Amino acid sequence: MGTKGGISLASFCVFNPTYGPREGEEHKKIVFFYPKETDIDTQIKHIGLCEAIVRFTETFSNKPCQSLHTTKRRQLFLEAEKDFWMIMTVTIPFTEKTKDGQSVLEYHEEEVQDRVYEAILQQAYRMFQLFNGTFASILERTGNNVKVLQQRLEHFYVRFLQTLRLPQGDILDIFSGIHFMPLDKNTYLHVQCFINLLEASFSSIKYTAFLYNDQLVWSGLDQEDMRIIYKYLITSLFPSYQEQELQSTNSVSPSRNSAAPGDVHYGKFITGPPDIRNEKNLGKVPRVYINTECCNEECFLLVYRAHNASVCMFLPAACKINFELCHKLDSFLGPRLSQLASDIGEQFSKKAASGADTAYRFIYFNHMNLAQKTTVHSDMRKTGSNNIPPETLKLLTDISSDMSKSPEDGEIIVKTSTDNWVVGKKSDHREFFVVINQKNANLIEINEEVKRLCASNFTSIFFLD
Template identity: 50%
Template sequence: MVMIVGVPRVWKVKDGTQFMEYQNEEVSSNVCQAILRQTYTMFRLFMGSFDTILNDPECGSVLLLKHKLDHFYSRYLLSLKLNNSDILDVFQGLQFLPLDKTTFLRVQCFMNLVEAMFSQVKYTAFLYNDQLVWSGLDPEDMQVVYNYLISTLLPAYLEKELHGGSMPRNSPSPFTSSHYGKFVTGPSSINEPNGTGKLPRVYINYSTIPISLYLVVYRALSATICLFVDSKTSLVMDFFKSLDTFLGPQLTTLVSSVAEQCSKHVTIVADSSPKYLYFNKLNLAYKSTIHLDNRRCSNVLTTPEVLRIITDINNDTNKLKEAGEVIIKTMSDYWVVGKLSNLREFFVVIQQKNANLIEIDDEVKRLCEQQLKSIFFH
């Protein structure tokens, strides 16, 4: 695959002569390459890999591949937010929700119970406030599904709900009045004229033997459950009624416990305090106080210049074998520190005009000790 990106340009005047200047620094080749990989993995999630399409024993052909490419990318490319792309697109990480052992085990047991009671469900995932709590998928598969959920499916669903879509916000389920659960993909009501609604089919498990599954997404309050259902199953309304009857009440109760735990970990980041970004290549986990959310909406607490520097440092640290550190000071008095250790990356942004290297190093050590004591080796 090849992606062509236009470089921003501005007109300038020098000695009475007008000329065009290209802003090459505004475009990061690393970010563009990451977005290109992302566009393929998203295509592969919903359409299958190029190889499986071409070698389909029933109708595989180049013509079929062209048709699928045109069908998918004619809409997907319009949804890309290239202006908001940064280091998070390079990482494509998963934001995990920290929970105590008891609450986490409750979530895990609940998801295991769902799989045990509904044999059609092959894999499950549980998210709360766009943060991942539990997933039965391989990290690489969950990485793509997670990106689709937080950047496309859930924002569209919430916007529809807030603007008076199929159901008012926080209203009870259309199946029963005892809880607040609702299908995001699937039937929107028991009286839905189109039956079970539109269910996306996804292709996962490329590390071994690719399989296709239906993606059923169910949401109650701030919790989202993903159910990956055998595509050979005939999904009828009774199946969704059974799911809703089981999931709704229990999920509504479980969310209360998760919310209570989350309230204990709320931290307020002051604008003047140091910001950091952490990424673990081993489990694809990331944590950021630079980004206010993970939906690529330009909600960042630093400048585009600093984000470009972080991307450049990331590219440089990839050339290191095991460990290293890079410290850069910008003309606008930002200090940007990048650390690499044991496949973990840690970036710190500090805006302090009269600081020196020793003070910056002490501040980075303090942050490591405070925020990443048990997971970052320094």
């Protein structure tokens, strides 16, 4: 067995077949193409083949084409908006073997699971929509100027595609859920009162979300908006901020409120002024497009953090973000959020100290409220460090796919070649997967273990037997 090639991005494109209807105008169909250095003839051929596949499959099914399998490539198709197609092509992993004295490449297409990479493609579109609005809205705002849309796509995707971790794709990309933080009633009430007071004190804040340690505590956004915002926060904004803090010599310096010289706190803007004492630098305040009350509502996103607690504030684009507002927010948020973060931290440390049963690894997802919980992954950012073998993790996706084909609730139990028992349960729009390493156990014993696990970790959730 020789070297092995992994999953990587071969190409990514956006095209609209209505833009180049005549012969010789095929290049007009291309709205975006990556890699950028690909010559125009190759781009035209690639888009032409993709369009032909889409049209051909339409004759056999009412559902649009989703994927195309070849020996060396896997193509994922998404009609993101009417007439706008996004195509992502990934390479198939291979191993190099020697057979009869010659080098032979053996491709492993089972390692690329369609549902996972279809979900990643969908997320790529939703992330663009978050920061730019829909393709249609961009065209509407610019008088149907396709050049502007092309520029927006290039500006966004040239950087975004570099951040994709395709080899780490797994079942969590399909769920794209939210890790909620359970709190006792009194502490949750304190958070709710804090949010109410914040919104009452600053009328320009339209929506708010509160997170602690990458876990969502409270949100005033629509579920789908919060889902993509959450993805952005924990995979991009928070990691880059923490990296900057580690490199900064002032990362642990408290902030002193000029309005009250004795008031010291550890609050700081993540988006907005990097230093509240330097009024010459307002920093970066991203614009986002959300659909909570109306489609493509443009808002500023201000994020403020103290210790491990973060407050995300959404202000309508008509509002003016200036230092006066940021100073007032810092004075209000800093002391209160620092104290609230300390209170939540006490609860968090107690739960962390109690620990989880290391004999079990599980993933839970609720399709109704997008709640997600995992002990399979070492952290919520999916950096590739997992607590079970990759083959077992892929098996969870296969089991989920099988269960999704039936409207009925049910259970699937599998024993792997590595002596792991894998149990998948589907009950009342919830999916639950357990990996148990008990070599000599039988089905009855495994079933009892799963019941005990549910009783200890999901006491408030009813699973049908």
